[in-house]
Amino acid sequence: MKVAFKFIEPKVDVTENYLENVSQTMKSLFDDSYTISRFESNVLGITKFTQFDNSIKTTAATLHLIQTIEVTYLDVQINISHQQMKLDIEVAISAAIKEYKEADPIAEEMKVVIKESLINDWEKCVWIFDNDAMNYSKELYSEIYTLENSLRQFIDELLTRKLGISWWDTYVGTKTKKDSIHTRTKYIELAPFFNDINLDLMSINIDDLKKIINTGKDYNKVQSAAFENNLWNDIFYNYFSDDISVILESFADNRNHVVHNKLIDAVAYSKIKDNLSQVFDNLNIAREKYFEEIRGEY
Structure with missing residues (x-):
């Protein structure tokens, strides 16, 4: 499953630590439902485009999740980039077992929860691509x-x-x-x-x-x-x-x-x-x- 969406016009102050906080939020969202075997968060750095006076800051978060009830093993990669008034999020979910289906209820629940957890911080959420759909x-x-x-x-x-x-x-x-x-x-x-x-x-x-x-x-x-x-x-x-x-x-x-x-x-x-x-x-x-x-x- 792959989904990409973006948030536009923040309602809150987007501080230097906002991306790191978002990554940690992604982790905490699934603590109750999943056993998280490994969580990695890496701030990739800031790229400066002087001609446009824009800064793009990107962080990559990878959640390695085990859904114990249905014995479904998922790798969730969440790539987040922030540029002035916009936050881009791309979620890619893959499975370690062949029985995993493209339109998996777990994956669908995940993208909904991620969207709901961030939407109150922004004026608009724009859906760009949704592999399940x-x-x-x-x-x-x-x-x-x-x-x-x-x-x-x-x-x-x-x-x-x-x-x-x-x-x-x-x-x-x-x-x-x-x-x-x-x-x-x-x-x-x-x-x-x-x-x-x-x-x-x-x-x-x-x-x-x-x-x-x-x-x-x-x-x-x-x-x-x-x-x-x-x-x-x-x-x-x-x-x-x-x-x-x-x-x-x-x-x-x-x-x-x-x-x-x-x-x-x-x-x-x-x-x-x-x-x-x-x-x-x-x-x-x-x-x-x-x-x-x-x-x-x-």
Whole structure:
């Protein structure tokens, strides 16, 4: 695990001994939970940049910790540098056993405790890099990608069977079609191989998929070209749970959160996983109903 963050604009006097005190604070934070086999603190010195009249003072602290309950051995390296109104902290955690996971609860607890112990001394804390958040996002995006495209596939297969191959032209709203054309045009410039392939459904987002499912459910909001048709009552109601709109709305928010590189911690990861499970369960039940229906026709 590696995380880097910085504190800006001190609220307290940052004295010559501040870095040494921070290092000792790091040590004391974990005295209750860990057996500290060795602690090293080394002030590396002061580098003077006369042209900017800035001084950078750096200290390196290494904590060798043993978490006895889970028998996890961690090396924690905390590098701290201070330059005028800014404090940079980089925390790197490695393990002495192969069973250690990148997104380890111990490591996550550690970075939170370090941040909380210092944040009151500074006006701002800026997160720069978080390896745990990156690993969470990589795992979640793989699941999101699969679920999103599985939902597209099911909608297309179901509506083609129920309404015919021209369902897109007949039942999809004008705005959704325009959005699809706009997205597809930009995409084809990047991947010309797909220029002669129909990408209508692949070019819309989760919100648009939700609109298709809800077509006719609320006549005040529907964008369908054929108002006499009610895709929700006539078709999708028989396959999805009644709260599918709420589930997909959360799914869209979570997808954007992951895709646009927002920070994710253990709490957010758990909430997103729960939402993905809801989408997965709904889709699996819908598929089973659909295939059971097909089997009954033969």
